[in-house]
Amino acid sequence: MEKLFRDKKAICLFIAPGGILFTIILLVPIAYAVYISLCEWNALTPPQFVGFANYIKLFTNDDIMKTAIKNSLFFTTFSLVTQQVIGLFLAVILSNLVKGKNLFKNIYYLPCVLSSAALGLLFSFLLNPKMGLNQILAIFGIQGPLWLMDAKGFIPLPMWVIGTVATWQYVGTTMMLYMAAIAGIPSSLYEASYIDGANKWQAFKNITMPLIKPMAKTTISLTCIGSLKFFDLIYNMTQGGPNHKTDVLATHLYNEGFQYFKYGYASAISVVLLAMCLFVTFIINRSIKVEDYEM
Amino acid sequence: MKLSKKISISKILIYTFLILLAVVYIAPLLWMFSVSVKTNAEVFSSPFAIPEAIQWENFQIAWGIGKLNIAIVNSIIVCVATLVCSMLFGTMAAFAIGRMRWKLSGTVMTYFLLGMMVPVHCILIPLFVTFAKVQLNNSLLGIILPYITFSLPMTIFIMVGFFRNMPGELFESACMDGCSIYGCFFRIGLPLAKTGLFVTGLMTFVNNWNELLLAMVFISDVDKKTLPVTLTYFVGPYSTNYVQMFAAIVIAVIPTIIVYSIFSNQIVEGLTAGAVKG
Numbered sequence: 001m002e003k004l005f006r007d008k009k010a011i012c013l014f015i016a017p018g019g020i021l022f023t024i025i026l027l028v029p030i031a032y033a034v035y036i037s038l039c040e041w042n043a044l045t046p047p048q049f050v051g052f053a054n055y056i057k058l059f060t061n062d063d064i065m066k067t068a069i070k071n072s073l074f075f076t077t078f079s080l081v082t083q084q085v086i087g088l089f090l091a092v093i094l095s096n097l098v099k100g101k102n103l104f105k106n107i108y109y110l111p112c113v114l115s116s117a118a119l120g121l122l123f124s125f126l127l128n129p130k131m132g133l134n135q136i137l138a139i140f141g142i143q144g145p146l147w148l149m150d151a152k153g154f155i156p157l158p159m160w161v162i163g164t165v166a167t168w169q170y171v172g173t174t175m176m177l178y179m180a181a182i183a184g185i186p187s188s189l190y191e192a193s194y195i196d197g198a199n200k201w202q203a204f205k206n207i208t209m210p211l212i213k214p215m216a217k218t219t220i221s222l223t224c225i226g227s228l229k230f231f232d233l234i235y236n237m238t239q240g241g242p243n244h245k246t247d248v249l250a251t252h253l254y255n256e257g258f259q260y261f262k263y264g265y266a267s268a269i270s271v272v273l274l275a276m277c278l279f280v281t282f283i284i285n286r287s288i289k290v291e292d293y294e295m
Numbered sequence: 296m297k298l299s300k301k302i303s304i305s306k307i308l309i310y311t312f313l314i315l316l317a318v319v320y321i322a323p324l325l326w327m328f329s330v331s332v333k334t335n336a337e338v339f340s341s342p343f344a345i346p347e348a349i350q351w352e353n354f355q356i357a358w359g360i361g362k363l364n365i366a367i368v369n370s371i372i373v374c375v376a377t378l379v380c381s382m383l384f385g386t387m388a389a390f391a392i393g394r395m396r397w398k399l400s401g402t403v404m405t406y407f408l409l410g411m412m413v414p415v416h417c418i419l420i421p422l423f424v425t426f427a428k429v430q431l432n433n434s435l436l437g438i439i440l441p442y443i444t445f446s447l448p449m450t451i452f453i454m455v456g457f458f459r460n461m462p463g464e465l466f467e468s469a470c471m472d473g474c475s476i477y478g479c480f481f482r483i484g485l486p487l488a489k490t491g492l493f494v495t496g497l498m499t500f501v502n503n504w505n506e507l508l509l510a511m512v513f514i515s516d517v518d519k520k521t522l523p524v525t526l527t528y529f530v531g532p533y534s535t536n537y538v539q540m541f542a543a544i545v546i547a548v549i550p551t552i553i554v555y556s557i558f559s560n561q562i563v564e565g566l567t568a569g570a571v572k573g
Contacts, residue, residue: 004475004479010476017384018387019403021444021447022406022407029421030418030421032424032425036420104313106559109562110324112501113551114548115548117523118526122541125541135343168320183563183567229414232523254508270419273414273416278412
């Protein structure tokens with residue numbers, strides 16, 4: 001038995017396909033991207049090493065980049081707050097529900113499995129200035145705002161709208177993960193606490209909260225990284241417009257790399273994006289301490 | 296008496312809230328279906344009314360002229376190939392990490408999980424350039440390979456939990472009966488991890504079915520595009536033809552809705568058994 005599970009040859013065989021793919025498709029290209037980001041390269045002429053010129057331009061001489069970083073950070077914060085609050089709230093309510101638990105859970109999770117591209121088109125139509133939602137508002141005599149085209153303000157209205165749509169679509173994931181964590185808590189713990197005279201809120205605060213902390217770490221990381229690299233909805237709802245007001249890092253990268261074919265410059269954006277993702281994960285792992293409980 | 300009344304009021308409040316929220320989730324989708332069977336004139340005059348007559352030809356036009364028939368075949372090929380490979384490679388690696396005893400298992404696990412933090416955008420340009428050199432651009436294999444790679448971390452993350460929590464006695468008795476390590480994996484490990492396989496399978500399928508950015512960049516040949524990419528064309532040249540755009544959206548989302556409704560009840564069970572205790 002022991003020998004069988006220490007079989008070096010079998011371990012290598014099991015790890016090899018995944019490990020090789022990971023190295024060739026992920027690790028090597030990342031290293032290559034870091035190198036390209038140090039070059040001036042417009043797809044037609046061979047790459048030319050220019051050191052940190054791309055990064056310097058990115059941070060000192062690119063207004064769209066400033067908007068993109070601002071929007072990405074706003075979007076991440078917005079998603080994090082709304083998804084954690086609503087997701088946990090729904091998970092707690094649904095977990096305690098006797099009837100209809102699965103029905104509601106399945107409805108709220110449904111948009112997560114649908115294509116963001118399709119939902120983006122749907123909402124861009126629904127939020128059209130002349131049609132959709134504004135027609136309903138017009139019946140009540142309200143002049144609806146230009147949901148996706150208003151460019152005013154530090155955080156323009158379209159970013160709030162896209163953030164809300166993203167929460168609508170993805171809050172189900174957070175809810176589902178929290179429901180799984182709550183389902184893993186033995187009910188004997190709750191029974192014991194009620195015998196000791198705890199009320200529901202105390203039970204939630206002292207039993208549920210500490211025991212779902214590992215899952216909180218997972219959901220927070222997933223939401224942050226997912227929001228930083230967010231692309232589909234924005235591309236299909238506003239394409240970064242009006243006048244780049246709703247550009248995020250991913251759309252800026254796509255435009256620079258595959259509309260203007262500035263490979264070097266776009267790679268610099270991608271390295272910044274990667275650094276932000278790793279930094280966020282590092283912070284989350286540092287700041288949320290997870291204790292192990294025997295259950 | 297007083298207590299039971301209080302409970303029933305809070306119950307009514309909770310259910311009212313849940314039903315209202317469910318309406319917020321269902322209404323846009325129902326509306327999408329209703330628009331897809333209207334005429335263009337109807338959409339402009341009364342977008343929220345119930346369709347007067349059902350226009351099935353919207354689907355026919357979107358299917359043929361919009362090239363959705365080709366796109367859906369491409370999407371199926373890509374998704375099935377990715378699903379099979381990533382499930383096999385992922386569970387194999389997860390079995391070695393979660394069940395077998397070796398020094399570097401923790402390091403290898405971290406290596407795979409790093410993949411969850413890497414945005415696909417980072418490898419877009421280098422991979423595009425490299426694939427162009429080896430003739431992998433503009434081919435379905437060129438997007439299948441990165442899809443498998445990006446599906447692995449989630450599969451491994453969930454499956455490791457499953458393999459770790461399996462009772463060791465099962466494997467011990469199998470060994471006594473002369474089962475090899477490969478037999479342990481295929482005959483005991485995999486069947487026991489069925490719920491986990493459903494969850495990871497569903498997530499892998501859904502993610503790749505909906506993936507837009509990579510497919511958009513890597514494939515320029517019209518006959519090799521996947522569904523989400525084809526959808527974006529309805530914004531451009533077909534933009535005034537809303538009914539066909541909506542028919543196309545409906546065609547694109549229906550397969551995921553079917554797959555989801557088959558496996559939806561397994562999701563929480565799968566995640567609970569795997570991730571939480573692991």
